[in-house]
Amino acid sequence: xxxxxxxxxxxxxxxxxxxxxxxxxxxxxxxxxxxxxxxxxxxxxxxxxxxxxxxxxxxxxxxxxxxxxxxxxxxxxxxxxxxxxxxxxxxxxxxxxxxxxxxxxxxxxxxxxxxxxxxxxxxxxxxxxxxxxxxxxxxxxxxxxxxxxxxxxxxxxxxxxxxxxxxxxxxxxxxxxxxxxxxxxxxxxxxxxxxxxxxxxxxxxxxxxxxxxxxxxxxxxxxxxxxxxxxxxxxxxxxxxxxxxxxxxxxxxxxxxxxxxxxxxxxxxxxxxxxxxxxxxxxxxxxxxxxxxxxxxxxxxxxxxxxxxxxxxxxxxxxxxxxxxxxxxxxxxxxxxxxxxxxxxxxxxxxxxxxxxxxxxxxxxxxxxxxxxxxxxxxxxxxxx
Numbered sequence: 275x276x277x278x279x280x281x282x283x284x285x286x287x288x289x290x291x292x293x294x295x296x297x298x299x300x301x302x303x304x305x306x307x308x309x310x311x312x313x314x315x316x317x318x319x320x321x322x323x324x325x326x327x328x329x330x331x332x333x334x335x336x337x338x339x340x341x342x343x344x345x346x347x348x349x350x351x352x353x354x355x356x357x358x359x360x361x362x363x364x365x366x367x368x369x370x371x372x373x374x375x376x377x378x379x380x381x382x383x384x385x386x387x388x389x390x391x392x393x394x395x396x397x398x399x400x401x402x403x404x405x406x407x408x409x410x411x412x413x414x415x416x417x418x419x420x421x422x423x424x425x426x427x428x429x430x431x432x433x434x435x436x437x438x439x440x441x442x443x444x445x446x447x448x449x450x451x452x453x454x455x456x457x458x459x460x461x462x463x464x465x466x467x468x469x470x471x472x473x474x475x476x477x478x479x480x481x482x483x484x485x486x487x488x489x490x491x492x493x494x495x496x497x498x499x500x501x502x503x504x505x506x507x508x509x510x511x512x513x514x515x516x517x518x519x520x521x522x523x524x525x526x527x528x529x530x531x532x533x534x535x536x537x538x539x540x541x542x543x544x545x546x547x548x549x550x551x552x553x554x555x556x557x558x559x560x561x562x563x564x565x566x567x568x569x570x571x572x573x574x575x576x577x578x579x580x581x582x583x584x585x586x587x588x589x590x591x592x593x594x595x596x597x598x599x600x601x602x603x604x605x606x607x608x609x610x611x612x613x614x615x616x617x618x619x620x621x622x623x624x625x626x627x628x629x630x631x632x633x634x635x636x637x638x639x640x641x642x643x644x645x646x647x648x649x650x651x652x653x654x655x656x657x658x659x
Contacts, residue, residue, distance in 0.1 A: 279334055282316055283341050288351075291566075294346035295607030297465040301458075303348060308426055312381035317356035321364070324374065332566035336508040336559055337626035345513025347616040348465035350512065354505035355423040355466075359385035359431045361501040366484040366494070375444060378429070385425035385500065386447075387522055388418035389473050396629045398495050401474065403434030405443050405483065410479050412436075414443060414451075418471040422623075425456045425467030432473065433495065439488030442498070443478065451476035462612075462619030480657030499625070500623040503581040504566065507559050510584035510620050513613045514552040517588075517595035518612065520610050521548055524599050535598065546592040558583045575637045582630035590616035 290309055297303050305577040311317050318333040321327025330338065335357075343350040360379050363372055381383055394400040403416025416434055424430060430445040430452070448456060460468050480486070522545055525536035535541045562580035565573040592613040596603050603610040621627045 325376035326609035343509035351466035424469035437488035
């Protein structure tokens with residue numbers, strides 16, 4: 275598996291080359307490249323081998339994601355979307371749905387996941403999209419916004435209310451009643467194909483509802499978002515690695531006042547903090563991935579922590595890199611200029627920093643209360659008090 279990963283890293287590096295800046299400026303990734311990567315199983319590498327994926331662990335998949343993120347955050351975002359769709363199908367799809375749809379996602383078709391709505395961002399309980407049965411079909415009505423990769427997608431995984439709960443339904447992007455409108459000039463990940471999606475009485479076979487029944491909305495959404503948060507966290511590690519390489523390279527070669535920038539203490543401080551940020555983000559992501567791979571009960575909180583810490587460090591690290599490179603890194607399309615905008619978006623998507631902080635605070639209080647309770651009922655050793 276290590277050899278396969280090395281080959282994948284080399285392959286995607288060759289495909290991206292020095293074109294990420296151009297893609298950022300034009301706002302488009304080459305569709306042919308995306309389909310080639312998808313057909314090789316490289317957009318959702320954690321899908322099991324029997325379904326056409328590579329079966330990577332979360333840890334190996336995370337390192338691969340970080341590498342892609344260091345090259346081009348827009349490409350990594352498309353990969354996150356593809357992986358999230360595949361993960362949701364794995365978790366909630368029937369055996370037949372897994373066999374049918376995962377093979378398509380590892381065979382060159384592209385997917386986008388549609389959660390957010392104009393009035394339902396962090397509060398997805400406000401979701402207004404409805405999936406209703408109509409004979410042997412289902413009909414989908416709703417509005418989705420900021421669906422990453424939807425501009426490129428063949429398939430939309432749409433979340434909505436269904437029966438007494440919620441469901442995810444697989445919607446072909448070309449189905450009658452589906453309108454995809456690309457978002458022009460987004461702040462970050464400009465080439466990731468962000469789009470708004472309108473669904474007007476979209477009729478589909480009932481078999482395209484994952485599992486065929488309604489699930490509790492929190493379970494459905496949290497499970498799908500967990501994969502996205504893990505992928506974004508590793509992508510932020512990639513952003514930090516790219517920024518660290520650019521900043522240290524520039525500081526070592528650029529001279530001011532007769533000596534390299536790296537020898538000036540205030541510049542060196544930026545480099546030290548950037549290095550520390552990359553190390554902290556890497557370690558917290560490694561811990562979260564090991565929780566995934568071992569099935570640890572700490573998986574959920576470890577994932578939220580990884581996403582929050584990595585996104586915050588990426589935003590501050592990218593700002594430090596721009597400061598070190600100054601005018602050299604302030605050109606549109608430059609690696610650190612892209613990182614500066616891309617990292618800010620990472621603090622918002624897949625759960626804003628504020629939402630992550632609330633979840634972490636709730637966990638901290640719950641853990642503290644449980645610890646106090648366990649001490650309170652612990653028997654006293656050694657006779658009577």
